[in-house]
Amino acid sequence: MTTFADFQLSPFLAQRLSSQGFTAPTPIQAAAIKPAIEGRDILAQAKTGSGKTLAFLIPLIERATKPAAPSREGGRASAGSLSGPSALILAPTRELALQIETELRKYAPPALTSLSVYGGTPIERHYRALRRPPMVIVGTPGRLLDLLGSRHLKLTEVQYVVMDEADQMLDRGFLPDIQRIMGMLPKERQTLLFSATFAPAIQALAETMLNKPVHTKVDLGVSSPVKISHGYYVVDSEEMRSRLVHTLLQTIPAAGRAMVFCEQKYKVRKLAARLGGEAAFVGAITGNHSQAQRERTLSAFRAGRLRSLVATDVAARGLDIPDVAQVIHFELPTTPNSYVHRAGRTGRAEKEGATVLILTYQEESEYLRMVRRLRIDTLRLKVPELVPMPKPAIDDTANDDRTHGRPRRAPHHTAQSRHREHDRKPWGTHGGAPTSPRYGR
Template sequence: MFSQFALHERLLKAVAELKFVEPTPVQAAAIPLALQGRDLRVTAQTGSGKTAAFVLPMLNRLVDLKQKRVEIRALVLLPTRELAQQTLKEVERFSQFTFIKAGLITGGEDFKEQAAMLRKVPDVLIGTPGRLLEQLNAGNLHLEHVQVIVLDEADRMLDMGFAEDVERLCNECPNREQTMLFSATTGGAGLRDMIGKVLKTPEHLMLNSVSQLAEGTRQQIITADHNQHKEQIVQWLLQNETYDKAIIFTNTRVMADRIYGHLVAKDYKAFVLHGDKDQKDRKLAIERLKQGGAKILVATDVAARGLDVDGLDLVINFDMPRSGDEYVHRIGRTGRAGNEGLAVSLICHGDWNLMSSIERYLKQTFERRVIKEVKGTYSGPKKVKASGKAAGVKKKKTDKKGDKKVVAKRKPTAKPKPNAPLASSDGLAPLKRRKPAPAAE
């Protein structure tokens, strides 16, 4: 029960209003430590309730502030606009019975309007690193009184090249008392480096090992001959699988637009989401998907983080993601909060090695699936070793190291008889042999 946590009564009232009863494992592990003011580094699978795990302790720190609102007290950094907008909604939901105000700073919105909002000084500021730095450089953002920083999806921020931006923003908060870092993957050396720079003697909480991520999702691969064949498989899946909502992931904006165009031509209710879309279109696409106005979203990895849509039970990787962490975040869109989902990856010849490396990273083996109606010729790399007899080789003695040497059998070439006429290269009469010239003295 959430009542077991030492949360302010106004926050517990909001929790009850939202019908939160039992905390998830990540909430049960992180909230008590966060309430003690500890720095945290938390790894937990997507859809496990990480947002509430940091929002509630953060709000609890601010709820009893008596002084007039003149400084930003909490900063939440996130990699994408969509995740930032979703986090703002969560903060507003949990703070509905308090006087805490939150603000949002992301790209794609009017810079001057954001500056005006900053002059009102929200208690909690939520944003993406790039636009926050722009406001900081313009003199509109002051962070010296920030008490708590949250880095959500920190590994993704590193993948997107925000490492220096995040570090600078953290350095702009010299008086912070607590830093919490959350992600769905363990990340690599870059993340460990960031942890060493921004966290002080953190408590490490790993709620899921990599091999346990997305346990509620069936993971399948289907081999394909080429992109056109992949498109046929996508059409078959959308027509024959049982799903409420689906996402098709591509690695490029061009391919996302191409697939979206084919779906619309076949009267599917679909939207496309990628970096070339302006903020208005991106908001519309996500809202339509959430409300059921569209059943299918075609997207690049801009949608792989922070997209929480009820009823999303089918993910199709048209292109295999470029890393194991990105794969985890893509398929994490389905099978959330204990529900079941299906993730299907389409594999051509050039995708096989990448797929195998992701299997090794996850310590899992994906289910191989064949659809007879759209079966192609490619079925994975062939491992055929020719026998010695078939290859026309014979064994020879071993070398000094004991390795066997093999040589191919060859028919001996016949040596011409001394007086035999030579055949001409043009197939005409045989040439006569000439007597050798006398040696020079």
């Protein structure tokens, strides 16, 4: 069995991994770390919760803190910080960017400086932080382009590039921004792309950004059947959807948490209010919430002060939240990939979990086609006796997406990039099935 000792990591990093209880790498880490340390480009696919973040952070830390050395054929020079960052990590959402940098700081020596940059916060903070360029930048595309456009950030020294959740980053909504950023990077660089899912068209596009990459596919799918159970309920009204969600939340173990996903932002706010809001330990996250609100809500959810979180897909990717016992889909997801990433919030770190959908009779056949495509076994469940709804919280949806309201943005965002750090594009891009009129926004 492979252990972290087999990689001959620096003593500092080896000690940090040991202090966190890590002795053996996960399959994706075992497959990706060695070639990445050697300088190879990587195209890696593995299920959510499989340890992808450390699979690219460990090589980054090793290459950034060791003296440059000749790399093998197909590799590139070791990273090092000069007048700008030597490593760039791209993430689709603010929360994921923050989480990646938090993990980096946990394992990297203090000399390896880093900064996360994202929209929703005053850009002047990033201007000040970039006066002394960090060695690693973790950021979302829109804010990176703002900083590049104002010349507060230069990418001329970047030698190590990571694209996390690469399938979403290369989707049509993000692609122009990604292409602009990649065009500003040195041609001689090491590039690593990681994701849980890759449509064929997206994978072909990814290949154009890589140089003789190592292809790694391990632990594909949502999770093993033993770890995550899949089921669905069929209801005949919107009122029953809400009451069933409330009933299911009452069954979550005392030490567990639940996540409820909705397709649209106004539905998140309306459902969270109907479930009683924070007075009933229910939080909500959408792209319309400020960064401070989102961080505060996620912190309370992780700490257990909130036991349930209602969210759009802004919370579906990359976030590592422990003890999520159940994922509830308030309605049918618009894409198979969305289903995979949402379900991946439970059953993490080899723990058991459950994911259930609440469907109408019309949605049932579409869902069954989806799970057949994903090769997932699912079971139709009997609707339990529904418990009374709690006293609702105040539902402030005056400026939600039904009335075309938009969240306030930092003034430096471009018109094209404003929405991209928050909202997922509907099914229908890069060879997917056409967008259903019922779910189009």
